[in-house]
Amino acid sequence: xxxxxxxxxxxxxxxxxxxxxxxxxxxxxxxxxxxxxxxxxxxxxxxxxxxxxxxxxxxxxxxxxxxxxxxxxxxxxxxxxxxxxxxxxxxxxxxxxxxxxxxxxxxxxxxxxxxxxxxxxxxxxxxxxxxxxxxxxxxxxxxxxxxxxxxxxxxxxxxxxxxxxxxxxxxxxxxxxxxxxxxxxxxxxxxxxxxxxxxxxx
Numbered sequence: 449x450x451x452x453x454x455x456x457x458x459x460x461x462x463x464x465x466x467x468x469x470x471x472x473x474x475x476x477x478x479x480x481x482x483x484x485x486x487x488x489x490x491x492x493x494x495x496x497x498x499x500x501x502x503x504x505x506x507x508x509x510x511x512x513x514x515x516x517x518x519x520x521x522x523x524x525x526x527x528x529x530x531x532x533x534x535x536x537x538x539x540x541x542x543x544x545x546x547x548x549x550x551x552x553x554x555x556x557x558x559x560x561x562x563x564x565x566x567x568x569x570x571x572x573x574x575x576x577x578x579x580x581x582x583x584x585x586x587x588x589x590x591x592x593x594x595x596x597x598x599x600x601x602x603x604x605x606x607x608x609x610x611x612x613x614x615x616x617x618x619x620x621x622x623x624x625x626x627x628x629x630x631x632x633x634x635x636x637x638x639x640x641x642x643x644x645x646x647x648x649x650x
Contacts, residue, residue, distance in 0.1 A: 451489060454479055455503045458496055463536050466545035467552060472496060501553075501562035508533075508566050512573040522580035523587075523631065529573060530604055530627060531620050543612040543619065574600055591634045603630050 457478040462470050472486045472493055490496040511532060512525070519525040537543040553563035575597040581587040607626040611619050 449479060449481065451499065452503065454481075454486065454489065455496075455500050458500050459504075459536065462500070462549060463542040463545050467548050470497070498558060498562070501559055501566075505562055505565045505569060508569040508573070512576065516577075521586060522577045522584055526574065526577045526581070526600075527624055527627060529577070530623050533570070534608065534619050534623055537608070537619055540612045540615050543608060547609075547612075571597060571601060585636050587631070587634045588636050596630070596634060600627065600630055603627070 454475065458470070458475045461474050461478055465474065470493065472483045472490075475496065476483045476486050486496065490499055512529060515528045515532065516522075516525045519528055537546055550563065553559040575593055578587065578591070578593045578596055578600070582589060582591050582593060603626045604623050607622050608619060611617070611622045616622075
């Protein structure tokens with residue numbers, strides 16, 4: 449079994465049980481292996497977490513090119529990119545578990561290095577797509593791409609936390625609405641964002 453398959457399973461377990469519940473045994477059960485096999489592959493739970501963090505960096509770096517190939521526009525690719533990034537956090541509970549791991553990333557030097565690499569890769573991806581949107585005439589030529597990139601990342605991250613607290617609607621719709629609202633003043637052809645149906649209680 450490839451390491452990538454095991455790491456995907458580890459990410460799923462992580463989202464379901466959080467830091468305290470993530471064990472080699474839990475991941476081994478998910479993929480149908482014995483814990484000893486994971487010890488041979490990764491050495492320890494920490495080794496597994498570091499490998500998962502490294503895989504996260506690779507995934508974030510590779511995803512923009514795949515999304516761009518699927519979409520007909522830079523802004524369409526940007527929206528899809530955020531949908532894919534948010535996909536593992538389908539419930540407030542899974543969001544909380546991923547957030548708990550992020551808190552660990554901020555205090556562990558090795559994990560922080562990898563979390564920062566993920567953040568920088570996300571920033572590059574968003575910035576590149578916004579630049580492409582300006583070049584393609586989707587966004588106004590006067591758009592400050594660097595500033596807009598920072599705003600997009602701040603708003604989408606904050607939207608996730610707000611959604612996890614008020615639990616209204618779905619995360620992908622909330623993030624998409626936030627993204628549309630931030631981009632609206634910069635569109636070359638202005639349009640009103642869709643009504644905030646995401647605020648309806650589900």
